[in-house]
Amino acid sequence: MRIRDNRASDEPEINLVPLIDVILVLIIFFVITATFDARSGLKLELPRAAGAPGETTGQLSVLVNAEGRYFVDDREVLRTDVESLKATLAEVAGGDRDRQVLLRADARTPHQAVVTAYEALGQLGFRRVTIATAPPAPAGGPAP
Known part of the structure; x- marks a missing residue:
C-alpha cells in the first residue's frame, strides 16, 4: 500500500517586507545625517588682505553670508535684527x-x-x- 502525501509542495518565497523596512530606515538615516553640517553648503568669499593668520582655537565664530544671514558657531540666527543676534550670541557664548x-x-x-x-x-x-580675510591674490593671476 502506497501512502500519498497530500501536502502541497512547498514553494520558496521571499518576504519583501523586512527588506523594505531596512531600506526605508537607511534612507531616513542618510537624509538626516546629510543635514548635520549646515555651514558646509554655504559659499563664503572672504575679503582679501595681507597679514599673518591668527589663532582660531576657542574662538566664537560669527558668520555673515552674502544675503546678510547670521550664523553663530553652528546655529543660524532666524531674524537679521540686532536683538535676535544678541540673543543667539548670549546663548552660545554664555557669560x-x-x-x-x-x-x-x-x-x-x-x-x-x-x-x-x-x-x-x-x-x-x-x-x-x-x-x-583671505590672502591676497597672486600677482599677475586672476582672483579666484
Missing part, C-alpha cells in the same frame, strides 16, 4: 565676554549686516573682535 570673536563676512555682504554684527557684539561687551 564669557573675554572670548575672542572671529567675524567672517562674505565680500559681497551688505555693509549694514557687518555693522549690525559689530553693534550686537559691542552691546554684549565683546571687545576682542577680529575679522577674517
Whole structure:
C-alpha cells in the first residue's frame, strides 16, 4: 500500500517586507545625517588682505553670508535684527565676554549686516573682535 502525501509542495518565497523596512530606515538615516553640517553648503568669499593668520582655537565664530544671514558657531540666527543676534550670541557664548570673536563676512555682504554684527557684539561687551580675510591674490593671476 502506497501512502500519498497530500501536502502541497512547498514553494520558496521571499518576504519583501523586512527588506523594505531596512531600506526605508537607511534612507531616513542618510537624509538626516546629510543635514548635520549646515555651514558646509554655504559659499563664503572672504575679503582679501595681507597679514599673518591668527589663532582660531576657542574662538566664537560669527558668520555673515552674502544675503546678510547670521550664523553663530553652528546655529543660524532666524531674524537679521540686532536683538535676535544678541540673543543667539548670549546663548552660545554664555557669560564669557573675554572670548575672542572671529567675524567672517562674505565680500559681497551688505555693509549694514557687518555693522549690525559689530553693534550686537559691542552691546554684549565683546571687545576682542577680529575679522577674517583671505590672502591676497597672486600677482599677475586672476582672483579666484
